[in-house]
Amino acid sequence: VPHCIVEYTDNLVAEGAVPQLLQKLASKFRSRGDVFPIGGLRVRAVRLSEYVLADGLGDDAFVNVTVKIGAGRPLDFRKQFFAEMFEIVQEHFAELFSRRPLALSLYVEEADKDGSFKANSIHQWLKSRGS
Amino acid sequence: VPHCIVEYTDNLVAEGAVPQLLQKLASKFRSRGDVFPIGGLRVRAVRLSEYVLADGLGDDAFVNVTVKIGAGRPLDFRKQFFAEMFEIVQEHFAELFSRRPLALSLYVEEADKDGSFKANSIHQWLKSRGS
Amino acid sequence: VPHCIVEYTDNLVAEGAVPQLLQKLASKFRSRGDVFPIGGLRVRAVRLSEYVLADGLGDDAFVNVTVKIGAGRPLDFRKQFFAEMFEIVQEHFAELFSRRPLALSLYVEEADKDGSFKANSIHQWLKSRGS
Numbered sequence: 001v002p003h004c005i006v007e008y009t010d011n012l013v014a015e016g017a018v019p020q021l022l023q024k025l026a027s028k029f030r031s032r033g034d035v036f037p038i039g040g041l042r043v044r045a046v047r048l049s050e051y052v053l054a055d056g057l058g059d060d061a062f063v064n065v066t067v068k069i070g071a072g073r074p075l076d077f078r079k080q081f082f083a084e085m086f087e088i089v090q091e092h093f094a095e096l097f098s099r100r101p102l103a104l105s106l107y108v109e110e111a112d113k114d115g116s117f118k119a120n121s122i123h124q125w126l127k128s129r130g131s
Numbered sequence: 132v133p134h135c136i137v138e139y140t141d142n143l144v145a146e147g148a149v150p151q152l153l154q155k156l157a158s159k160f161r162s163r164g165d166v167f168p169i170g171g172l173r174v175r176a177v178r179l180s181e182y183v184l185a186d187g188l189g190d191d192a193f194v195n196v197t198v199k200i201g202a203g204r205p206l207d208f209r210k211q212f213f214a215e216m217f218e219i220v221q222e223h224f225a226e227l228f229s230r231r232p233l234a235l236s237l238y239v240e241e242a243d244k245d246g247s248f249k250a251n252s253i254h255q256w257l258k259s260r261g262s
Numbered sequence: 263v264p265h266c267i268v269e270y271t272d273n274l275v276a277e278g279a280v281p282q283l284l285q286k287l288a289s290k291f292r293s294r295g296d297v298f299p300i301g302g303l304r305v306r307a308v309r310l311s312e313y314v315l316a317d318g319l320g321d322d323a324f325v326n327v328t329v330k331i332g333a334g335r336p337l338d339f340r341k342q343f344f345a346e347m348f349e350i351v352q353e354h355f356a357e358l359f360s361r362r363p364l365a366l367s368l369y370v371e372e373a374d375k376d377g378s379f380k381a382n383s384i385h386q387w388l389k390s391r392g393s
Contacts, residue, residue: 115370
């Protein structure tokens, strides 16, 4: 953890700059490497090509970010940190949001501690990179 | 919200009429626009091409619908509404279900209120469309 | 249920042998057909092509397995069974894990009983196959 999944409708490919959004989200997580170890950071996008939105009559679009984190971070921290992350999403799409129909959302979920298993060799590679 | 994700195996592409299913699911949500604001409706499909099902020996198929809704709808409403939605899924696939191995499922999840962030310009566009 | 989703980064396509991993995971579930009826087994993979991992500077990779099961299996069973399943994942990638940066994870979730709907004609087909 953290896992971060960015679903987006393919009518945003041309103007949405999703690769840059992934970079911004990753940077935000890295800014709190004390809480979210950098070696565990996994941000990815899933492009959607089959969808029906709202009344089905417009060129509507959406971006939905789902974050899964380990259990145990204080609620106050989570509310603050992810509100800031959502501001990053809103800023990224501010211009598009103002001129086309666009739904933005972000959901945070905690993994069940008893149902989590992991192994990660990225951590040690980071040391050799000096990260 | 609502978010609605329809995963389906690609051996249903030819006969499954998934685009029509998405339309039917969207219509069902819209029928209760008092509970699920139409501007927040996001139904999408995800086609699967790598899978192993059941004993691995047949041309088995599945459709799995996952719905994420905001917290706070009464349990009785949810049970009734999504039972009706699942009937729509079953009716859509009734003929296929009777002649080939097919697993249908629908799961409803509530978003964590403290972990939900959203902004949506679709709502105001709906007004200009007269929806 | 069970549903089992294997997300993997596309830099593992050449060496990750993901189709074989799906077979191994399916076999593990089938070994406890008394707990997880074989007709309900749905293992699939989702290949990711847009991602930012860790510090963003290496050819990092990940495999993330998410399992959704019905409610009601005892916690002790779950912890034991999915620890064994995760060992299968680790063994599958042992050689890659030792020589490249790779994050492996497995999460288990229980479906909400009141939000689960299903119908499955695979079960009866299994009988005709002798499975």
